[in-house]
Amino acid sequence: MLTTAPDVPLASSESSQIRRLPREGTFRLLFTTPIVLLAGAVALYLWVQTRELDSVEQRILNSTQLGLALRQHLVLVGASTAVVLLIAVPLGIVLSRPSVRRIAPIVNALVVGAQSIPSFGLIVLFALTLGFGAQYAIYALIISALLPVLSNTVAGLEEIDLELKEAASGIGMTRGQVLRRVELPLAVPVVLAGLRTAIVWNVGTATVAAFAGAGGLGTVITVGLIQNRDVVTVVGGMLTAFLAILLDHFARVAQELLKPKGL
C-alpha cells in the first residue's frame, strides 16, 4: 500500500533546497484527464462498432447491461469508501496520540502482515463464509481499504512538526485545540491522499468482487473470460480502467481544492 500518493511532496525536507515539482495550471488540472478519457471512450466505442458482435457479445455489450454494471460498481466503491473514512480517521487520531504511540513497534509489525492480505483473498473468504452478494463484498472492501487510510492518517499526524505542536501548546492552546486548529488542517492533505488511494484500491477490488456475485464491471470481464470472447474482455478491462482513472482524477481535484492555503 502506498504511504504517499503521487502528487504530495514528502513533507520533511524543509531545510534542504529540494526541487519542487511544478503545479499545473487550473485548466490543465481540471480538464486534461477527462478529455483524454473521453477520447479513449470514443475510440473504444468506434472499435466495437467495427466488430461484428455475435449474440453472446451483444447480450452484454449494450448500454443497459453496461450501465447496470457501472452503477453496481459505483455503489460498491462509494459505500465501502464512506465507511472506511468514518472508521479510519477517528481511529487514526486516537492511534497518533502520544500515549498510544508507545505500542507503535508492535502495531507496525501487525500492519505489515495485514497489508499483505490480498483483497482477492478477502473477497473469496467472505464469499465462502458469509455468502455471495454485494453486501458481504462491501464488508470485504471495507476491511481491505481500511489499512492504507489508517496508516496515512497516523503518519500524517505524526509528521506534523513536533515543534509546531509545542509552539501551539506554548501559546496556551489545550490539547484539543492543538488538535483542531493545528494538526488537523495540516494533516488534511495526507488524509486526502489516503482517501484517494482507498478509492483507487476499491475500484480494483470491486472489480474482483464480481467473482463473489457482487456485480460491477468485473462481471463484464468474467463473462469475456469464461465465454472466451476477447471483445468483451477488452471492453470490460478498458471501462474499468477508465472508471478508475476518472475517479482518481476527481479525488485529485478535491485534494488540490481542499488543500489549506499556504501549503
Added chain:
Amino acid sequence: MTDTFIQLDNLTKTFPGITEPAVDELSLDVCEGETVMLVGPSGCGKTTTLKMINRLVEPTSGRIIIGGQDVTDANPDELRRGIGYVIQQGGLFPHMRVRDNVAAVLQLLKWSSTKISQRVDEMLDLVGLDPAVYRDRYPKQLSGGERQRVGVARALAADPPIMLLDEPFGAVDPIVRERLQDEFLRLQREICKTIVFVTHDLTEAIKMGDRIAIVRDHSAVAQFDTPARILAKPANEFVRDFLGENAELRALSLLEVTSDMLSTLPSISVEPGEVDPARAQGPATVVIQDGRPVGWVTADASDRTFLPVEPLVLGPRTHLADAVGQMVRVGAPAAILVDEAGQLVGCLEFSAVPRAVVHAAAGSAPKSDRVDKEVADADHRA
C-alpha cells in the same frame, strides 16, 4: 609581497533573468602566500566572486589567471582538484566517515591507499583532531567546530596551493569561532597557502587578512589594502560607513609598537622595598628596581603616589592597543616597554599615539597600480 598568483581580470557575472550583474568587471590580484579577505554587506556578490575562481560559477566574461595560466576555459574538475574549498558547515559527506571525507580528493587523484591513510592522519593531526578518535566517526557525531576542522583537513589534503573559504566559521558560536580563527592563523603561518577568504564580519577580516578588499554592490571594490591602512585612511564614504564609528581605534590593535615610537622619560633606581614618592622628578618618573622597571611615581600637586605596572615586552605581540590599555588601566601618561630580558627599552607617551598611527598607516611599501586604479574606479562609480 611576492608575485601575483591569482589574477581576476574584469570578471563579470550576470545571472539569467536578472538585469543587474552580480559581479561587474571585477579586477583583483592575490599574491602568492597572502590571505586576501573579501568583505562586504550581504548580497554584494562576494561569494559569487569566490565561486568564479574555482568555476563553480562560470563567469559571463573576463579571465581568471592562476599561476600565470589562463584557466577560464580549462577543465573545471581538474582545476578544482588543485584548489581547496571550505564552506560554512563544512559541506562534509554525511554518508562517509571522517577518513573517507578527508581522503575524497586523494581518491580522485588516485593515490595509493597506504599513502592516503597516512595523509589522512597527518591532516587530522594538523587541524587538531586526534586521528585515532576521529578517523572512524561520522559527521553527524561531530560538533560544529569539529566538522569545520574536518572540512579544512579535507581541503588541505592534496596540498593545493590555493584555498578558497566562504564564511567557514560563520556557523559556530563565537568562542569556538575565535579558537578556529587562531588555529587557522597558526596553520597559515606553517603552510603559507594563497588564500581568498569571504566574510561579512569586519573584525574577522581585520584579524585574518594580509589585505582586505572591501566590496560593495556588484562586487565593486571600494578599497583594497592592508587592514591597517584601511582603518587609518578609509578611501571613501562607503568604506567609512562600513568600518563604523571609531574605526581608527581598531587600528590600535593592529599596529605594533616599534622602537621609533618610544621616548626616554626620567627614571630613578630604588632598592627593593624602598619607594619614595618624594624623589619624583617632573610629572612622572619610572621606578627601576634591580634594573627592571616596576612602575611610576607620579607627582601631582595634591599627592605623590606609586603606581605599580606590568611592563609590556616590545615585540610583534605588543600592539598600540596594549600600550594604551596599560596607560588607561594604571592612569599613567605613558606605557613602559621592556625587552625580552626585562630591561627598560623606552616609554610610549600617550601624546605620541596619534602620530604613530598616521605614520604607520602611511606605510613604507608602495601600493600597486592595480589597487589605485581599482579604488579610483570604485569612487567613479559611487
Added chain:
Amino acid sequence: MSFSEYLSYYGADVVQQFGGHLGVVVLATLLGSIVGISTGIAVYRVPRASALAIKVSGIVLTIPSLALYVLLLGLLGLGWPPVLTALTLYSLLPIVQNTIVGLCGVDAATVEAAKAIGMSRRRCLIRVELPMAWPIILTGVRVSALLLVSTAAIGAIVNGPGLGEAIYTGLNQIGTPTALYSALSGIVGIVIVGVLLNFVFIALARLTVSGGLRD
C-alpha cells in the same frame, strides 16, 4: 477433514505456489527497480520530466489489476507473462517517485562541495548523491514489493503463478469442505510472503545504508 490433513495432502502444491508467488514478486520488483531507478536518475534534474515520469507511472498504478492483466492477455497470452509485466508496471510509481524525491532532496551544499573537490557529474552521482538518496530509494522499493505481494494474487484468474491459485481454487470449490482450507492457505501464505519480504528489506537496509545516515 481438518486443516492439517488438508495441508498434508496439498502441502506440496502450496509450497510450489509459495515459491511461485515469491518468485514473481521478487522478479517484478527487480525489473521495476532497474527501470524505475534508471528513469529517476535520468529525469530528476528536470522538473518537467520528473513530474511527467511520476504522472505516467501513477496512472498505471490506478488501473485495477484484473483489468490490466486482462488487457495484456491479448499481447502476452495467459500465464506468468501478463502477470509479470503488469506487476513490473505497478512497481514503478513508488520507485520512480522515491528515486526522484530522494535525489532532489540531497542537500545542495553537499553536492556543491563534491563539485568543488573536483568530482565529475557522474562521480558525484555515484559517490555522493545516490548513497545519500539510497534510504529513500530503498523505502520505495520496499513499498513496491509489499504492494506487489497482494496484487499478484489476482493473477490466478489469468493462470498466473502464485498463491492466488489456491484462493481461486477455493472459490471454485465452493460447497466442498476443502474450499475454505484452500482459500485460507492462499491467504496465509501470501501474508507470510509479505512478512518475509519485509524482514529481507529491513536486513537489506541494515547492510546497505551508511551508518552516517541512519537515525
